[in-house]
Amino acid sequence: MVQYRKIILGDPLETEAVVEQPEAEQWEEAGGLPGFLLGREKKILRYRMRDSQLVYGLGETVRGINKRGWKYISDCSDETNHTEDRNSLYAAQNFLLIFDEQGAQALFVDTPGRVIFDIGFTHAASLEITLDELDAAFYYAEGSDPLELIREFRRIIGPSYLPPKWAFGYGQSRWGYKNEQDIRRVVEGYEKAGIPLDMVYLDIDYMDHFKDFTVDSEAFPDLPGFVREMKEKGIHLIPIIDAGVKIEEGYPVYEEGVKEGYFCKKEDGEEFRTAVWPGLVHFPDVLNDKAREWFGNQYRTLLDMGIDGFWNDMNEPTLFYTEEHLEEVFRRLEELRGQEMDIWKFFEFGDLTGSISSRAEDYRTFYHDFRGRKVRHDKVHNLYGYYMTRAAAEAFRRLAPDREILLFSRSSYVGMHRYGGVWTGDNKSWWSHLLLNLQQLPALNMCGFLYSGADTGGFGSDCTEDLMMRWVELSMFTPLFRNHAALGTRVQELYRFEELAPDFANLIRLRHALIPYLYEQFVRAREQNDLLFTPLALAYPSDRRVRTVEDQLLLGDALMIAPVYIQNAVGRYVYLPEPMTLCRFRSVTDYDRLELPAGDHYIDLALNEVAIFVRPGHTLEVTGDTISIR
Ligand code: GLC
Helix, strand or coil, rough: CCCCCCECCCCCCCCCCCCCCCCEHHHHHHCCCCCCCCCECCCCCEHHHHHHHEEEEECCCCCCCCCCCCEECCCCCCCCCCCCCCCCEEEEEEEEEEECCCCEEEEEEEEECEEEECCCCCCCCEEEEECCCCCCEEEEEEEHHHHHHHHHHHHHHHHCCCCCCHCCCECCCCCCCCCCHHHHHHHHHHHHHCCCCCCEEEHHHHHHCCCCCCCCCCCCHHHHHHHHHHHHHCCCCEEEECEEEEEECCCCCHHHHHCCEECCCCCCEECEEECCEEEEEEEEECHHHHHHHHHHHCCCCHHCCCCCEEEEECCCCCCCHHHHHHHHHHHHHHHHCCCCCHHHHHHHHHHHHHHCCCCHHHHCCCCCECCCCCEHHHHHHHHHHHHCCCCCCCCHHHHHHCCCEEEEEECEECHHHHEEECCCCEEECCCCHHHHHHHHHHHHHHHCCCCCCCCECCCCCCHHHHHHHHHHHCCCCCCCCCCCCCCCCCCCHHHHHHHHHHHHHHHHHHHHHHHHHHHHHHHHHHCCCCCEEEHHHHHCCCHHHHHHCCCCCCEEECCECCCCCCCCCCCEEEEEECCCCEHHHHHHHHCCEEEHHHHHEEECCCCCCCCEEECCCCCEECCEEEECCC
């Protein structure tokens, strides 16, 4: 049995990431963390990595499954470019697993401020963890089996969120569905093409002027009636909720929040003002118990209309600008006006307007009332999305204890996995993001996030029909399966790709046929603190070949998946660490089977074909429309 030790530096804030708390030891008494040196400046932990060690974890980040060779910064960010040169995305999931044949070590750095994980970026063999604050709790364990370290970590952070079973269906979303008619048209498009549809997501357009917990009454004159109409078709409507509350006289959420003092405040005690979609907003202080309860209660408006699912957004929290900074920018622009625009001024000009959002300086200007302490936002920044989502989940337990509610969030911290799932934010319609989607899944699982998935087809930029098909061939295995796209991009509802619509219908039916297995494995992974998606290097520790396989994953205990993620490819190489049965599906009933020995194989996979590999000792049987996997 492995056990986590809790070793603390200074006086850390209690984040409630971990629920099964080991006895805490002070760094000095504990003799520090085995293998880690505390740097002279006392904010850096150094660890020397052996060449043979792989480093996994960190949840939702850029790059591959093995995190070696880059610098990752836990600093929840509204980052719309998930390119490999970025350091931060929306999440802060500070769990690392370091392992090779000689053994494994696991470390969770529990501190709600910024943390830099330099994993062989500055020096190839050196892992350096730099903290903004000296106050942090480290949860550390070692053992021979890395999977056991993951299981024990998951046990101490508590059980993952369990969504309603219907949330394993297929959902359509798009920023820009303006009204009931738009949504009816989408539903009709799916019906006509014979493609099953289980959820339609409502983006900010459903709200009255982007005000949380309101509905635009012209666009949706009778939302409860519309919810019923859709439910009769088996479709759940899932609205978005944003972090910022619009500043507007007469808007009850704003007025009540101000009256009760539930919004984040500046040093001088005035409410902090910033801008997001609705224009000027306040941020509810979800870190404060009372304010969190109050904000959670607001979801009632929509619950009462029959809504049974939500996605929480912009909760890093994103700020577009503050009025103070905007003033400075205008002042400086005025100064520049009329001056000769040399190249440096030209650069400054671009920077002035191009970097006004979510500035570190602005995050230092407001405060939370957290566990009785006044805490500056930047010191607890990474907790905001977690506590916003917790606000909702706690409210659902109070307000609708008998209902199962779908809930997921953009920003997250370990601990939030008990309250909701995550989607991986504003990716792009790029082939590289299809692979990134696959690589993020096991890392998310390690940190407790089982209900997760990416914007299928890509959020930004234009999706092509072949990218959508290949992406569906991955997302059909992810618990959250949602097609979502940004305003202004090419339409990408599956029925829009007319020639391929029958194939899409087959694939979504195939997903439906796989739900019993997916759900059963999800529940098992949740109960046994296992991964749903396992990298091959963890499952076959004695096979050196699999250490670099980053485009195949085990799914549950019976299957392996290996999607195609290269445009124009008509197949791909797959490495089998053990003999497996390949089932190549074109639809639930149209498939072929091939027994393959261990080793390298080139597998032909036409655009409409999905490969499912069945591991030895397991079976996959198709009877009529059902697939049973044992
Ligand atoms: C954010 C979300 C995206 C949503 C958009 C408008 O960019 O990540 O999913 O569509 O806001 O609400």
